[in-house]
Amino acid sequence: MxxxxxxxxxxxxxxxxxxxxxxxxxxxxxxxxxxxxxxxxxxxxxITERIHLERSLDAINDTLRDRLQRSQATAAAAAGRGDDLARKLTGAEAREEEAAEREYRLQGHLDLAQPGRDAAEAVARQAQKGEAVGQVVAGMAHDFNNMLQTVMTAVEAVGAPEGPRAATQQRLLNFADQAARQAATISRRLLAFSRQNPHQPAWFNLGTVVSDMLPLLGHSVDSSMAVSSEVPDAPFGVFADQHAIEQALMNLFVNARDASGGTGAIEVTVGRVEHAGTAHAGQRTGPYVFVEVSDAGAGMPPEVLARVFEPFFTTKSEGMGTGLGMPQIDASMR
Incomplete structure (x- = not known):
């Protein structure tokens, strides 16, 4: 058509x-x-051959298109795996940086702890020397006490009323007997003080303990220093470890002696005080007994007073103090 x-x-x-x-x-x-x-x-x-060629080309295009799609899918999967690997690598780098930071902080802590460890080792060495000295002193006191017992026995034998004796001789014998008994008392106190006793709280009269400690305390200072006491003749009952109280009193006395520079006077006072319960947390209101050790030293500046109960803190020269005396007193009182 x-x-x-x-x-x-x-x-x-x-x-x-x-x-x-x-x-x-x-x-x-x-x-x-x-x-x-x-x-x-x-x-x-x-056009049969051309039709066949076109069909072949269409088949080739379909094959290429399919391969291209598979290649694109493979590339996308590979890209996803690459992204995942990159994230894992980033995470590993972050963990490595965190580990390095922890190691750096740990090294800083170790650097800060090193002076404390050195100080603790120095205190331990000083404590070992003090323990050795204490053992030597205890041994000497024991031998000294044995010799005093011999002297006292000899004085008693000489002073036995077997015949007439001049008043001067009798007075000298009384002096010798009194000195020997006083020395024996001091040696026994020294032996008791040098023992390492477990913590055993009990009721005792604080005034009696302080009075009994005064001769031993007096021998820890030079003769140029005057030692006085004010201990009323009244019961001062406390429930505590007597050995810890004696140790605290000795620490206070030694600190007073060092603060005075070996001169002046030290006074020990025992008394009572009514506490309102507001000065220190945890203390109840009511009557308290106290021991006061005062000296003629220059006192402590505020920055030293603020750290007086801090362990290992001391203003004394090397080898003269460990910085544990006042913390021991604080722990005993608490």
Missing amino acids: VAREGQTARFVGSPAGEHDFRWEVTVAPVIDEVGTPTELIVLLRD
């Missing part, structure tokens, strides 16, 4: 019964002078 109307027509077809072959048919009209189709020109061209 198209050719008859003066238009060229093209179509592809297959011969009857031969579907593997393709023909391209072109039908063109021949137009006369007045524009009327008078004849038809039919051209046949075998």
Whole structure:
């Protein structure tokens, strides 16, 4: 119909019964002078090979498209694995930095702890020397006490009333006997003080303990220092470890001696005070007994007073103090 109307027509077809072959048919009209189709020109061209090539190209394109899609999927998966690996690597680097930071902080703590360990070792060495000195002193006191017992026995034997004796001789014997007994008392106190006793709190009279300690305390200072006491003749009952109280009193006395520079006077006072319970947390209201050791020293500046109960803190020169005397007193009182 198209050719008859003066238009060229093209179509592809297959011969009857031969579907593997393709023909391209072109039908063109021949137009006369007045524009009327008078004849038809039919051209046949075998395009079977071209159709096969197109189909092959379509198959190749489909294969390439499929491979491209698989490649893109593989690349995306690889990119995902790369991102995951990058995140793991970043996490590992962060953990490594954190470990390095912890190691740095730990080293800083170790550097800070080193002076404390050195101080503790120095205190331990000083304590070992003090323990050795205490053992030597205890041994000497024991031997001294044995010799005093011999002297006292001899004095008693000489002073036995077997005959007339001059008043001067009797007075000298009394002096010797009194001095020997006083020395024996001091040696026994020294032996008791040097023992390492477990913590055993009990009721005792604080005034009696202080009075009994005064001779031993007096021998810890030079003769140029005056030692006085004010201990009323009244019961001062306390429930505490007597050995700890004696140790605290000795520490206070030695500190007073050192603060006075070996001169002046030291006074020991025992008394009572009514406590309102507001000065220190944890203390109950009511009557308290106290021991006061005062000296003629210059006193402590505020910055030293604020650290007086701090362990290992001392203003004394090396080898003269461990910084544990006042903390021991504080612990005993608490």
